[in-house]
Amino acid sequence: MVDLRDLEAQVAAREALLGRLRELLVERLQLRRTVDELDPDAPLFGSGFGLDSLDAVELVVCLESEFGVRVGDAIALRQVFRSLNTMTDLVLAERGGRP
Amino acid sequence: MTVAAQIRALRSGAVVGAGDHLACVRVRGAGAHDLLDRVSPRELFVRSGQLLHTVLLDDAALPIADVYIGCDDDDYLVIAEGMSGPAVADYLAAHAHGLDAAIEDTSASHAFLCLGGPYAWEVLAELTSPDVIGLPYLGFFHEPRFSCFRAGKTGEYGYDLWVERGRLAAVRERLAEVGRAFDLTEISADGLAVAALENWFWNPRRDVRPGLTPIELQLQWRVTYGRTFPGSAALAARRSAVRQRAVLAASAAELADDAAITVGDRTVGAVLHAEWSPTREEWIALALLDRTIAHAGLAGLVAHTRAGAAPVRTLSAPAVNNRSLYVDPQRHSYATRHLETFAPLVRA
Numbered sequence: 001m002v003d004l005r006d007l008e009a010q011v012a013a014r015e016a017l018l019g020r021l022r023e024l025l026v027e028r029l030q031l032r033r034t035v036d037e038l039d040p041d042a043p044l045f046g047s048g049f050g051l052d053s054l055d056a057v058e059l060v061v062c063l064e065s066e067f068g069v070r071v072g073d074a075i076a077l078r079q080v081f082r083s084l085n086t087m088t089d090l091v092l093a094e095r096g097g098r099p
Numbered sequence: 100m101t102v103a104a105q106i107r108a109l110r111s112g113a114v115v116g117a118g119d120h121l122a123c124v125r126v127r128g129a130g131a132h133d134l135l136d137r138v139s140p141r142e143l144f145v146r147s148g149q150l151l152h153t154v155l156l157d158d159a160a161l162p163i164a165d166v167y168i169g170c171d172d173d174d175y176l177v178i179a180e181g182m183s184g185p186a187v188a189d190y191l192a193a194h195a196h197g198l199d200a201a202i203e204d205t206s207a208s209h210a211f212l213c214l215g216g217p218y219a220w221e222v223l224a225e226l227t228s229p230d231v232i233g234l235p236y237l238g239f240f241h242e243p244r245f246s247c248f249r250a251g252k253t254g255e256y257g258y259d260l261w262v263e264r265g266r267l268a269a270v271r272e273r274l275a276e277v278g279r280a281f282d283l284t285e286i287s288a289d290g291l292a293v294a295a296l297e298n299w300f301w302n303p304r305r306d307v308r309p310g311l312t313p314i315e316l317q318l319q320w321r322v323t324y325g326r327t328f329p330g331s332a333a334l335a336a337r338r339s340a341v342r343q344r345a346v347l348a349a350s351a352a353e354l355a356d357d358a359a360i361t362v363g364d365r366t367v368g369a370v371l372h373a374e375w376s377p378t379r380e381e382w383i384a385l386a387l388l389d390r391t392i393a394h395a396g397l398a399g400l401v402a403h404t405r406a407g408a409a410p411v412r413t414l415s416a417p418a419v420n421n422r423s424l425y426v427d428p429q430r431h432s433y434a435t436r437h438l439e440t441f442a443p444l445v446r447a
């Protein structure tokens with residue numbers, strides 16, 4: 001049975017990554033929001049944070065430079081760039097669960 | 100037709116359904132902008148022909164309606180879900196003191212039809228003209244038979260058609276004619292609600308509990324802090340006192356609204372709203388969890404329903420890899436869909 005401590009360890013890994021991704025959105029994409037306003041499941045594009053195709057290019061660069069993660073193709077990009085959580089999923093998967 | 104069949108049609112083709120859950124209120128007059136600016140929690144920056152997606156809040160910062168605010172030349176339109184047209188008109192009137200604003204509920208004169216699916220654009224192009232393919236998300240236009248808002252809460256291409264009631268039957272009939280080539284399928288209100296949960300659009304009829312503000316519901320993107328609007332003081336105070344957050348959850352076992360969720364012997368939250376997801380072929384839910392563990396990607400939680408203990412894991416939203424992300428109106432067509440290979444509807 002999983003106990004709360006096991007879960008808190010998983011949460012710590014996600015929170016560390018989410019925190020860095022939030023900072024990147026604010027610093028590199030100049031979102032006019034504070035990091036605590038960036039909900040992890042909010043849509044990145046369209047009506048959510050309102051990112052556009054230029055921001056998508058910047059996000060690709062960020063993922064590679066900050067996390068060493070390359071997103072292979074346009075189709076993968078569409079899945080990954082739906083929310084901060086889907087970006088976090090990718091980075092965690094590429095790193096075998098390590099933040 | 101079952102909800103599962105409706106959802107399959109929505110995720111792969113095109114569907115149409117009555118939009119009785121939507122109401123539209125028109126605001127006219129020199130004070131129209133100022134009135135909408137007073138009640139909109141989100142900065143009201145919207146050009147004519149554009150919609151802004153936000154919510155209406157009560158004084159305790161609880162969301163009471165999911166709304167699009169549209170700028171229509173000198174007028175504004177408020178398209179609401181979760182409040183009736185008269186209730187929206189009353190809400191606006193209560194905040195209109197000192198403003199020259201005429202508020203008109205259109206519920207008696209107009210109705211909505213909701214068109215959605217990865218090929219909904221193609222149905223609409225047949226119904227109107229190929230120009231609609233270029234209509235951006237949250238854009239709208241008027242044509243003689245109806246107004247068309249590109250919106251929807253299914254994650255697919257979505258168009259809400261706002262039709263005078265006297266023309267409704269004729270538009271329905273024409274849609275049925277052009278829809279034959281696209282296997283256009285009728286979708287029910289229940290089907291639209293399941294689709295909205297699969298894509299995690301907030302449901303103002305189900306995802307409402309005392310104390311749930313846009314912060315707990317991950318709706319802060321629909322709010323601009325620093326503005327004054329109904330509930331703004333309560334929302335600002337809430338920011339430093341958040342104890343729970345809603346996350347998407349899934350289980351192979353049946354989930355139920357209000358089921359307690361535990362980890363080990365500790366209760367960590369509850370199910371807000373559960374549905375069977377035909378796309379994922381498992382139960383999905385919006386779960387309200389203690390803030391310390393309210394994250395996606397966790398396994399080992401247990402929901403306690405009358406049927407027994409259901410193992411639960413949390414997911415990143417949305418729960419569906421919508422085909423509309425991949426269908427390109429410049430390249431694809433419903434008629435040739437079998438020749439294309441698309442990404443699976445559920446992420447690995």
